Amino acid sequence: MDRNLQFLAPLNGINEKRLRYFYTVMMFGSMRKAADILNIEQSAMSRQIQLFESELKINLFKRKGRHIIPTEAAYLVLEYFKENKNRENELFDSLFQLQSSQLGKVNIVSSESYMQHMIYDVLRHVHYKYPNLEIQLELMSAQHVVRHIVDSLAHIGLAYNPPFHTDISTIAHKTEPFILAVPAGHPLAKLKHRICLPEISDYKFALMPVGHGFRQLLDSEMVRLQVNLNIGLTTNSIYALKNYVVAGHGISAMRYADIADAVKEGQAVALTIDSELCNTAQTQLMVRKNTHLSESKHLLIERIRSSFDLLF
Known part of the structure; x- marks a missing residue:
């Protein structure tokens, strides 16, 4: 020495x-x-x-x-903390496999949009296969989903339009256009063409805070087109965005799946936005690169992929 x-x-x-x-x-x-x-x-x-x-x-x-x-x-x-946390997770995964007792814990982080399918479909199948498996499910913005995966604070992440990160591996995805949601009978619903963002600037708009995938799409397009929105509500709740539209207070933008039931009931109308960025937005299923995936995590990933029709 x-x-x-x-x-x-x-x-x-x-x-x-x-x-x-x-x-x-x-x-x-x-x-x-x-x-x-x-x-x-x-x-x-x-x-x-x-x-x-x-x-x-x-x-x-x-x-x-x-x-x-x-x-x-x-x-x-x-960096030491992150590596140590990742090795700790790998150790617990290995012990889980070694014990073969179907006991363990999986941490999932997700945007609110996916909760209904996650609870009613994904968890039902996983609990049937692994009745003693504990699942921790946290809701957060796309930005925080990525951060939790990168820092090994969660095993699996599901988010809409998440920011790119070199330590993230997108293992499945699905293109889900970012659409404009307006109340039934709204003037914009009468237009026969795709909606340009400058056309919506006079109407009260509900949007999500910075850090959410929805907001990142809107901010990118507003900067590109040099447009300002007439913001009436900022909320981190998909439920609030949808009901803001259904109640007739104003308009918003989201995935079609988030407003589909209101559209079917005649309470809202979904309109296509004239934007390549909005029309190619994706739901992404993510894990940390080079991470060990246990049998239970593989089952969860496959069930999430199947439930949301995601492509590898």
Whole structure:
């Protein structure tokens, strides 16, 4: 061993609790936000990070006024956390297979749009095959679905128009055009051509917050066409978007599947948007690249693919 090396690993290894605190700070870019998420005092969070830096004998953040900037060392520690989390998941998957007891846990992250099929079809088949399998299902934006998969916080992700990431493998997909939903009898429903975004600028519009696949499509097209929407409602709920239209408050945009029942009942009309980007938008089923998939995960993936008519 080189006696000139000054950096020594902590005798007791890395403190897992402080590593978790550090990861939360990195994800939210703020001591205050991280403290709020973990329900602790900001001073306690700051103290834990200082102890973690002392433990590692290196600075992880530079302080500039009220802001913090991660150092190069911080990104090395973050990569360690991600790799460690991924190896932990692989270990549990391997133990699950070894035990052959059909016990385990699978974490799925998804956009709200897919809940009905997920609950009524996918889970029914999976619980029949693996009655003791625990499934954790979390709803979130497309952006957060990708982040959870990349950070190995979830095994399987399902989202509409998710952002590209080099660590993500899309294992199945389906083209689902992004359509305009308007109340029955709306002036736009009388037009005989595809709807251009400039034509909708006078009508109250309901849309999702930044980070959702729906919003990313709209923002891209608004920038391209230099159009502003007359926003009447911003919500992270598909149910709210649909009912905003059905109630006659205004118009919105979504997958046809999200408004199909209201269209069939004559409460709404689905219109094609004059946009190649909107008409080629996809639902994507994702996992992290080079990740181990257990038998139960393979079954879940196949059931999701079949239920949503996704293509490999």
